[in-house]
Amino acid sequence: MGAEILPVAGVRLAAAAGGIRYQNRDDLALLELTEGSVAAAVFTRNAFCAAPVTVARQHLEKAAPRYLLINSGNANAGTGEAGMAASLETCRLVAAAAGVAINQVLPFSTGVIGEDLPTEPFARAVPGLLASLGEDNWLASARAIMTTDTLPKLASRSFQVEGQTVTVTGMSKGSGMIRPDMATMLAFIATDALISAASLQQVLETAVDPSFNSITVDGDTSTNDACVLVATGVSCMDVDAAASACGQAFRQAVDEVCMELARAIVLDGEGATKLVEIAVEEAESESQARDVAYTVAHSPLVKTALFASDPNWGRILAAVGRAGVDDLDIGRVRIWLDDVCIVSRGERDAAYTEEAGQAVMSQPEFTIRIALGTGQAHVRILTCDLSFDYVKINAEYRT
The missing domain is CATH 3.60.70.12 (L-amino peptidase D-ALA esterase/amidase)
Incomplete structure (x- = not known):
């Protein structure tokens, strides 16, 4: 408030x-x-x-x-x-x-x-x-x-x-x-x-x-x-x-x-410890950008990595790859954690270090930015991590 x-x-x-x-x-x-x-x-x-x-x-x-x-x-x-x-x-x-x-x-x-x-x-x-x-x-x-x-x-x-x-x-x-x-x-x-x-x-x-x-x-x-x-x-x-x-x-x-x-x-998400903005840009359409954003946001592997402050960028990359983008050119995809580039040309960025990625993910709030390289549309959504407490709260909801 x-x-x-x-x-x-x-x-x-x-x-x-x-x-x-x-x-x-x-x-x-x-x-x-x-x-x-x-x-x-x-x-x-x-x-x-x-x-x-x-x-x-x-x-x-x-x-x-x-x-x-x-x-x-x-x-x-x-x-x-x-x-x-x-x-x-x-x-x-x-x-x-x-x-x-x-x-x-x-x-x-x-x-x-x-x-x-x-x-x-x-x-x-x-x-x-x-x-x-x-x-x-x-x-x-x-x-x-x-x-x-x-x-x-x-x-x-x-x-x-x-x-x-x-x-x-x-x-x-x-x-x-x-x-x-x-x-x-x-x-x-x-x-x-x-x-x-x-x-x-x-x-x-x-x-x-x-x-x-x-x-x-x-x-x-x-x-x-x-x-x-x-x-x-x-x-x-x-x-x-x-x-x-x-x-x-x-x-x-x-x-x-x-x-x-x-x-x-x-x-205030149940058990949440992180507030994460997922920004998808350079998409062919807003619906395409939204599909990618929600696929990343809903991935249990991504969400648990957020909770652990683990910059496991492969989980993000995999979610983008299965988001249903037709004819996705992975060579154009870039991904950032705040200003830290983790993926460029479809692979780990040459300048990326695990320490830099973890420093960003240890913050209570940060942005995952994904550029698809296919157009001009963009979308931003807000999500959170998935913690032990989320499972506990929902397992005990009716008891």
Whole structure:
């Protein structure tokens, strides 16, 4: 978590302990959006998407949301019709207590897959959640949505145009089962800017591509991934026009918040000790560059070498070679660890030394740069190492 977390006018939050799975900690969060707010969202593309993902999509098509309800400890995924009924019931509980339509409540869940979601904890907690709503409860809410996360993830930006201040604040959760195909595990970003729903959707989709859609911890795309961007309009600062000064400043602020939250997820990867950027350049296309980057990032041999600070460049080279690049000319491939060239002309660089490579890989953060020599496209993604603790955390997740 970086600098001060700024409240967003028109957004109130609350956290509570429902006892869904965890004991002696908050596991429910509620966000209230002022009337007139608009929302944009992106969701997982996993075919086994969770019940709350389906319900949230359906509700967004029918009405502008007034409440976002999030639980941790239970994903409500792989639960069939019972899961749908439970998700709808949690929405109904909030809607009835708050006096809004059921489709103005969006549900989100994270946690263990395949277990029925109990609704009794929601029934007990909703009155208290509504009573304790406040603008300054971002930190408590970020903690409530954590699962294997070791710390809450929050980010804020603000800017001024013609003396008017606009704020963007967001929170996310995610530590394992991270290889998004839309956004991340869960992320909720709010602003008091004034913008149309259509423009807001464009802003979000543009922001998630280099941030949440360019990170991986373990290559697993969750059933519950969702990212929501809401705009209350309370500041009355119109940022709809992308070319205007305020429109550009707003888009930059959203981009920066998304990037900071995405980076925090990789830094907090389950058992992670290293943050590694993989930069692929001189590719024929962005998709080709992305294929190479993710092949390297998902290689267990590469990831364990990162953990050991072992500059075993052959593992990186082998991953590049099996990434599916048609007619790859290995004589043009160059690979660097930060500024240390380890491979040139498809073989170990003549000036490379093991000591120089290990010095880079011993750092907590560094870059693996790969030039394919086939074109002009380039991609950057963030990943982490694979440590003993990753296996321990996931082996013991349900015990």
